[in-house]
Amino acid sequence: MAGLLAARVLTAHFERVTLVERDPFPTEPVFRPGVPQSPHLHVLWTRGREIVEALLPGLEDTLRTAGAEEVRVPADVLWLTSAGWRERFDVTRLLTFSRPLLDWAVRNRLTGPPDGARKPIDILDGHRVTGLVPRGRDVAGVVLGDEGELHADLVVDATGRGSRAPEWLARLGHPAPPETRVDPLLxxxxxxxxxxxxxxxxxxxxxxxxxxxxxxxxxxxxxxxxxxxxxxxxxxxxxxxxxxxxxxxxxxxxxxxxxxxxxxxxxxxxxxxxxxRRTANHRRHYDRLPSWPRGFVVTGDAACAFNPIYGQGMSVAAVAALTLDRCLRDARPGFERRFQRGAARSAAGAWLVATGEDLRYRETVAAPVRLRTRAINAYVDEVVATANVDPLVCERLVHVLALMAAPTSLFAPAVLARVAANRVRRPAPIPMPTRPS
Ligand SMILES: Cc1cc2nc3c(=O)[nH]c(=O)nc-3n(C[C@H](O)[C@H](O)[C@H](O)COP(=O)(O)OP(=O)(O)OC[C@H]3O[C@@H](n4cnc5c(N)ncnc54)[C@H](O)[C@@H]3O)c2cc1C
Known part of the structure; x- marks a missing residue:
């Protein structure tokens, strides 16, 4: 998904865009080995949904025609939170579909007839990238195993969790990025x-x-x-x-x-x-490296992967595609580093949500939990309890989960006041809500 959306953005900036994929792309919306997570529940939160539709107008119609279902959140969802059942307020809407259907629809839009805003892209499926073509310490393309080299002004690594970018960068003489892992063993x-x-x-x-x-x-x-x-x-x-x-x-x-x-x-x-089971939160801090090659960026899970239970990966990849677009519009040299910094900044909220929650499990493998995290989690407990019964707090919380607002928005005065009032009132837990409120 990160690669498809990045490719879409690149069509606005380069004469020719080539998408290299190791799997042969199926013509139908079916499983392929390169995305082994695709048989599992994939929710595209609102921020991701909006970006994908803006980049590929008409995509939602395709998904709906193929049978995707509209689900109001939480109005159509029976949602048992850590603090009990959530009232079924109407905050946002999801389209629900299988991951293979989404990938197929995005791929078809991307490779279909070009429109005014988008040039066609070349698909080189069934080809594995095995390394980078060096130009000094910069990047001049990719190596396709024994099949030769593909030269390019810009290479985008969107190869997912298994990315070998640290090793490839080392061969160009750049240091390995610092890494953070928070593994809930999920x-x-x-x-x-x-x-x-x-x-x-x-x-x-x-x-x-x-x-x-x-x-x-x-x-x-x-x-x-x-x-x-x-x-x-x-x-x-x-x-x-x-x-x-x-x-x-x-x-x-x-x-x-x-x-x-x-x-x-x-x-x-x-x-x-x-x-x-490959679900650890794993962040490679490319934004912190002292040196960075020209002609290369890393996006999607390859840079920052999340415990998928919070449903953030595809939306974060979509936000990164917009960041890439912005960095390319600003044609000053060094856009590659600006991209890595911008993408890291825009993933920070999702990282905080996912790792903050995961650090609640005793078994989670991570650096020792800091007092600050414990304090934030204690406050989040109160927010969750209040969101179950209060429409405004529910809206604010769902907006954070849907990547429409930063986690700091949960500390806004209106939220703080309602959370405090709820703590004093301590309403009895609500029974399972059978109808939307
Ligand atoms: C169980 C599970 C459930 C999830 N649920 C959600 C969810 O509900 N919502 C959500 O937003 N996200 C979810 N995610 C996360 C989501 O799947 C990823 O964040 C998203 O796919 C973006 O990843 P990506 O495009 O960076 O990498 P990937 O999806 O891993 O794609 C990488 C692509 O690169 C190709 N590739 C790899 N190496 C090479 C190579 N050397 N040469 C050529 N091609 C190569 C692969 O074949 C693949 O097509 C879930 C993840 C898991 C594991």
Whole structure:
């Protein structure tokens, strides 16, 4: 996704854009090995949705025609937060679809007939990049194994978590970037089910969150194209979502509410259960390097990957595409470093949300938790509890999760006042809300 969106942006700045992909691209919206996470629940939060539609107008129509479902958040979602059930206020909207459908639709838009704002791009699929072509300590293209070299004015590394950019940069004489890892030891297991005919419980999606450190299991059940649900179960602290049938259902039963288990118990499974465990928050601080080559940038998961449970990766990649566009418009030399700094800044909020939450688990592998993080988490607990019953605080919190506002917005006076009032009132926990408020 980071590569596709970066390629779209580059068409406005370069005569020719080539997308190199190691997989052969399928012609249908189906799984491919290069995106092994694609069978799991993928939510494109509002900020990402808006950027992707702005870059590729008409994409949402394609997704809707293919069966993507509109879900109001949280109005259409039964959402059990760490502080109890959330009232079903109407804050924002998601389109829900499978990741292969999104990738296919974006790819088709990108390679379809060009419009005034966009030149066509060349697709070089089935080709693996194995290194960078040096020009002194700068970058002049990529090496395609034994097949030769592809020369370019700018190379964008969007090869995901497995990026070998640190090693490639070292060969050019640049230092390795400092890295930060916060690993909640979390594993997903996912399966699709047919939505039973006539099923009308008054919600479209379920989100049952963990309550760390007491409980570590999360479950999501969201509609997708083709009249099916995707059910993703995840557990932190090595309580991994299991890929075996009975254990999968038992895991679902062990969530903090039985509502998800009850929905899938008798539903028809459409796919095998698949598991995925490469979920650590992992940041490579390219923005802090003392030297940086001309003609090269790193974006998406290759620079900053998140625990996926918070649904941020694709939206952060979309924001990075806009940052790249901005840096290229400002044609001064050194745009590459400005991009790395800008992308790091715009990922900082999502990083804070994901790692702040993950540090609540006792098993999380990270540097010792600082007092400041504990204090912020204590305040966030109060925000979550207030957001469950207060429409304004709910809106502010969802806007942060949807990357529409910075986490600092939760410290605005209006939020602080409502959080304080809620703390004094301490309303009784609300029962499972069956209808949108
Ligand atoms: C289980 C799970 C659930 C997730 N859920 C969400 C969610 O709900 N919402 C969300 O926004 N994000 C989610 N994410 C994160 C999201 O998948 C990524 O952030 C997003 O795909 C952006 O990653 P990327 O494009 O940088 O890398 P990737 O998606 O990993 O893509 C990298 C691409 O580079 C290709 N490639 C790799 N090496 C080479 C090479 N040497 N030569 C040529 N091609 C190469 C790969 O084949 C692949 O196509 C989830 C992730 C996981 C693991």
């Amino acid at each position: 594993g997903y297991a996912s399966r699709c089910y047919a939505i039973p005919p006539g099923f009308a419980p008054g919600w479209k999606a379920l989100y049952i969150q963990a309550d760390p450190p007491a409980t570590r299991r999360t479950g999501g059940l969201f509609p997708q194209e083709g009249g099916r649900w995707i059910c993703s179960l995840s557990g932190a602290g090595r309580d991994y979502g299991p890929a075996e049938e009975t254990a999968f259902l038992e895991f679902a039963k062990g969530l903090r509410s039985p509502v998800l288990y009850e929905a899938i118990r008798d539903a028809e499974p459409l796919t095998p259960i698949v598991a995925f």
